[in-house]
Amino acid sequence: MSDTFMKEKPIFPLLTSMALPMVFSMLVNALYNIVDSLFVARISEDAMTALSLIFPMQNLVNAIAIGFGVGINAQIALHLGAGSRDRADTAATHGLVYSLLHGAIITITCIAIAPHFLSMFTQDTSVIQMGTTYATIAFSFSTVVMAALAFEKMYQAIGRMKITMIGLLAGSLCNILLDPVLIFGLGPFPQMGIAGAALATGIGQMLTLSVYLIFYHRISTPVRIRRRFLRPNPKMDWQLYAIGIPAILNLALPSILISFLNSLLAAFSQSYVVVLGIYYKLQTFLYLPSSGIVQGMRPLIGYNYGAGESKRVRRIYQLTLLLCAGILAVGTVLCVLLSDGLIGLFTTNAETIAIGQTALQIISIGFIISAVSVATSGALEGLGMGVQSLVISLVRYCVVIMPLAWLLCRIMGPTGVWHAFWLTEVVAAVISVVVYKKSVKLS
Template sequence: MRQHVDLLKGNITTALGKLSIPIMATSFIQMAYNMIDMIWLGKVGSGAVAAVGAAGMYMWLSNGLATLAKMGGQVKVGQSLGAQNYDDARMYSKGALQLGIVFALACGVLTLFAADQMIGFFRLNQASVIQDAIIYLQITCGLVVFNFMNQILTGILTAMGNSRSSFVATSIGLLINLVLDPLFIFGFGMIPAMGVAGAAIATVLAQFVVFVIFLAVIRKETAMFHDLRLWKAASKKHVLTMVSIGLPSALQSMLFSGISMIIARMIAVWGDGAVAVQKVGSQIESISWMAAEGFAAAVNSFVAQNYGAKQYERVRKGYRTSMLIVSLWGLFCSVVLIVFPEWIFRIFLSETEVMQMGIDYLRILGVSELFMCIEITTAGAFSGMGKTIPPSIVSIVLTAARIPTAYLLAETALGLNGVWWSISLSSVLKGIVLVGWFMWFIHRHLPLQKKAGEAVALPEEQV
């Protein structure tokens, strides 16, 4: 099919480009969902932004469960296709979707009954902000099943070399969200103004439409999705294999978001405006890391298929190429955030009392963009070989270090900026350590071939 990119032969840069550009564009579009919410809610006030920021932390936390199913499914589908084992590829696809449904239902039920306690964790100051956060959380997490399914289907299609369909589906969802957001937030005609609740409803409706489009796409992928019978349990062996691969990444994602929640609670001491700055600042910064994650997804599929096909030298060359590309992107993002912070932040919030905090946030985090991008891309390469433990260890240990570092630096003259520096410095260290680990790994386990076309056996030991 023309939508599929052949990752096993041909020019590596071309293959990565054809696969990664739609994925990165899809990542930008997914980022734009939240950015559009922030822009419109910023016109309501920093309180509305703080409410969505607090509730959004739990959406981020729940995405760890989607990551388990997506990562396990994407890696094993890619490896199975590379080894031309199509029955296994279909079983892994089925198992990933079933895991996603179970996780989404569990998250939805928990959110509906415990939203008050979950938002109470952040110790927000204003009653109206707290109530808005509860409503946003119940709507978005209560109906998170569409979000989960979209992520998992994106991963499976990417493993197949088809990133264009995800781009088209997500683009349509963005357009719908773009139209519905102002209508539901501010009201129009017979549509009442719903504020934060309107933003949540617009987002969920857009995700539902994207899911429907995905259903239409996979109906045409008969080789992979024909007769999946989701009501029949997938093979226990296949599910456990996916869990073993996806669990480290899921724990990494959930601990990362959990640590961010603790930091959000910490900065609430500086007022709800500081919480709003963290939310807006992270959305702006996501321009960098969402693009890197999109590129890492392409690297993941490229490595998975070539690893499954035992083309180990191609894995090495693909990593080198990807690191060059993503390093240029990271440097560009650093320059933009450091040089133009006020101009960028003013798009979202213009209140005088939060402006300087926002400028400081962007400049401090701008220092670490290059290192964050190479860390994310290297994690994608590790995961493509089924080695999800190294990036998880690095991320968990150094991200956890943000908490004591933030407490220490916040007690100095830096104040709130000390918290931002704890985040930036940990990203720098994660990039350096993980790249060093990967270089050691490929030097030891993927030696250079002596002759062109000579296969190199890879030992089976785990890292």
């Protein structure tokens, strides 16, 4: 299949055809995250606390995998748009090699520091033990995660969204099916508790990678991993990391934020820490589908920018913004009307449910306006402007929200943390518009 359809096909059907497979797969991925947490919550509230505390580390690993994958994606799309197939192949080849190296380093580092990281937030030995068990198993699959994301972004860069959809669906559904089997020991399988949840996740990730490899060897694609492009190429490596590092930081910043907010909320009650963890699980149902729209947009905006199609670039960005806002509007309604029921899925503790209901209703005020920063950040990454995208994320996750949460927490108590979310989204939206207009010069 020729890749020129990305600059020839009408924009709305093109964007939806690229985005919908990713939205669907992201929804299933979000469902897996929810189901995983639901089963862990059935073990005990300590298990849910352990999962909430280890989440920032998991998010950091995913940030490195996805963020560097964004660099791979952008370089492939830009070079294909400019008609340079060899450079696109070089980007794919070097991207995979470095992804495997990242995975090996992360496995060793994260397993070593997990117990110390957990002890920063709790002295409960049961929570630390369960968190360490989960981390040891989950992070053992880091190399698999990195390789899978490298292939995923390669397929997305050439418009093969259905392949990534199949891979993500296979892994997520496998995880959902294995969770109760391995956690509770159904049939011939032993009861593994929280270790079973981690193992189910790892097996699902292996299945996703296997699907990508099968497709790679069975079908013809315009971009290939080639041995002859393994030779050193400092310019290409710099370009991959110049986009990948800001994208990694974009995705890693929530880990820093969550850890910071956990330290604020833990001073009041463990219930607040649990609610924050539940919120970040629930919001995946909104932001992962929005991410699916952005993933469909990135190769299109990069390809058309590389091909000099300014009008199409502008229209792709506008449609992405509109679609993301629609998804987040639905989320706002659900969180306002069903907040107690959503929190009640994860806990029967009346205090935790009451805290969570308040949190969801306040935080959701900023959902729709956050579409501006989500779409803009993704567009800048697709255009190879990783540093500009990072500026937006720094505002959302550090520069504004952290000092604001600290201040409001002292004025309003823990409820002030929830208000810091929507106030930050307003500031981030304004800055996003300014950064985009100054960075993207279209004729």
